[in-house]
Amino acid sequence: MGPGPSDVNPRVLRSMSTPLVGHLDPSFVEIMDEVQELLRYVFQTDNQWTLPVSGTGSAAMEACIGNLVEPGDSVLLRTEGYWGDRMAEMARRAGGTVVSLPTAANDPVGMAEYERAFAEAEIDVVGICHADTTTGIRQPNVGEMTDVAHDHGAYVIADCVTSLGGVPVHVDDWGVDAAYSAAQKCLSAPPGASPLTISDRGMAKVLDRDEDVRSWYLDLSLLEGYWGDERAYHHTAPITNTYALREALRVAAEEGIEARWDRHARVSERLVEGLADLGLSMNPPEGLALPSLNAVRVPDGVDDGAVIDHLREAYDIEVAAGLGGLSGEIWRIGTMGYSARDKNVAYLLDAMADALAAEGYEQTTATTPA
Ligand SMILES: Cc1ncc(COP(=O)(O)O)c(C=O)c1O
Known part of the structure; x- marks a missing residue:
């Protein structure tokens, strides 16, 4: 992902x-x-x-x-x-x-x-x-x-x-x-x-x-x-x-191409809601987020690389760090094609909660995506 x-x-x-x-x-x-x-x-x-x-x-x-x-x-x-x-x-x-x-x-x-x-x-x-x-x-x-x-x-x-x-x-x-x-x-x-x-x-x-x-x-x-x-x-x-x-x-x-677009939108929406429940917010301005690539802001005090390593080593999930000016600022989670499935999202959200807890992150109330 x-x-x-x-x-x-x-x-x-x-x-x-x-x-x-x-x-x-x-x-x-x-x-x-x-x-x-x-x-x-x-x-x-x-x-x-x-x-x-x-x-x-x-x-x-x-x-x-x-x-x-x-x-x-x-x-x-x-x-x-x-x-x-x-x-x-x-x-x-x-x-x-x-x-x-x-x-x-x-x-x-x-x-x-x-x-x-x-x-x-x-x-x-x-x-x-x-x-x-x-x-x-x-x-x-x-x-x-x-x-x-x-x-x-x-x-x-x-x-x-x-x-x-x-x-x-x-x-x-x-x-x-x-x-x-x-x-x-x-x-x-x-x-x-x-x-x-x-x-x-x-x-x-x-x-x-x-x-x-x-x-x-x-x-x-x-x-x-x-x-x-x-x-x-x-x-x-x-x-x-x-x-x-x-x-x-x-x-x-x-x-069907329209059904495929709808699936990507629905799966990404579910992911974004789940991330918001963990207190995480999204990088893109409202209404401009890609359903295929979900850019999530790294909360203060959390090491983005440690979370990425934890997801890969404990759960076999790949997510990526930010590039350039966004390095250390975001995670990039793909919901693309065959990866855009509800079960992937459910698994990732559980794994993410665990990875964040391992980093000592204290979940705050859900924030509205910026
Ligand atoms: C928006 C965009 N354009 C171009 C490319 C380059 O594609 P490739 O890495 O397959 O050469 C990428 C790769 O991720 C991309 O995300």
């Missing part, structure tokens, strides 16, 4: 012992078609250019940035955040110039600052983190932000790593030009084949580039040779990861 990888459904684990076939075998091509169709479903898009990128979420991130950002493009990003920083590093390497979006550490991007950034500079590409795995905060208005970007002719990339398959993602309704995710979060598959989707408008920019994409491996115009109609060799697909992703996507489709 950390920030990912989440627990993998046994069905998905079993699919990984399927014998390998070649990456151009007709039976594998059928699996590729199925993966692409199911990815369109979870992304809620009709985008033709929808595929799993070989590699983890950062590879899909770099594919979006490396293809959409051309040398000389200006890229608007929230650079104080962990993921915005990573996007900025990739944008610079792609030859872009980063424009920083000032945002208070524990808030989503505000519309006033966002619109001001467009008034003050010409922006070509915008990166938005929909689900921030470091703070547990959800960016609530991706569609509205996209409209503003489009009014200025800019392209939008959305990081849906910790939302896809667990928190509502509406690629077509939002109108984002590209979105990416990872397999090991709410889809509960092993890391290694990472969902990416790009609109016709986004792909037109990629195909119209003056300069080749700097990464050969992640060049979408080349990958299309394999994942598009041609089905020609580009690189050897991670066959086993593709089996696993297909099975995980089938599990998601059988449950």
Whole structure:
């Protein structure tokens, strides 16, 4: 129950012992078609250019940035955040110039600052983190932000790593030009084949580039040779990861994407209520908490690392510490995919009470989440 990888459904684990076939075998091509169709479903898009990128979420991130950002493009990003920083590093390497979006550490991007950034500079590409795995905060208005970007002719990339398959993602309704995710979060598959989707408008920019994409491996115009109609060799697909992703996507489709979003919301709500009963409060502002990643404030006088160790050693439960400025301030508890289950929450809450008691924590009356 950390920030990912989440627990993998046994069905998905079993699919990984399927014998390998070649990456151009007709039976594998059928699996590729199925993966692409199911990815369109979870992304809620009709985008033709929808595929799993070989590699983890950062590879899909770099594919979006490396293809959409051309040398000389200006890229608007929230650079104080962990993921915005990573996007900025990739944008610079792609030859872009980063424009920083000032945002208070524990808030989503505000519309006033966002619109001001467009008034003050010409922006070509915008990166938005929909689900921030470091703070547990959800960016609530991706569609509205996209409209503003489009009014200025800019392209939008959305990081849906910790939302896809667990928190509502509406690629077509939002109108984002590209979105990416990872397999090991709410889809509960092993890391290694990472969902990416790009609109016709986004792909037109990629195909119209003056300069080749700097990464050969992640060049979408080349990958299309394999994942598009041609089905020609580009690189050897991670066959086993593709089996696993297909099975995980089938599990998601059988449950139904809306039912899956509801389950994540319900399980997280139950966890937050139980934590409040222990006197613990949440990190995100009211109404902006991610149901997939629950960021809980560490109470005064409690050693966050000791609690993490206790949960792991005595209960086999993994939760994570805060990163960067939130180090020592929060715990990050994942309720993602197969891990988002009531029985996990009940077990964790009992274990948490024990771990806190071992730390000498005295439970106060329940506090309202900040
Ligand atoms: C929001 C977000 N973006 C990108 C990534 C990078 O994904 P990966 O670690 O799979 O490369 C992560 C990983 O946790 C993430 O949480």
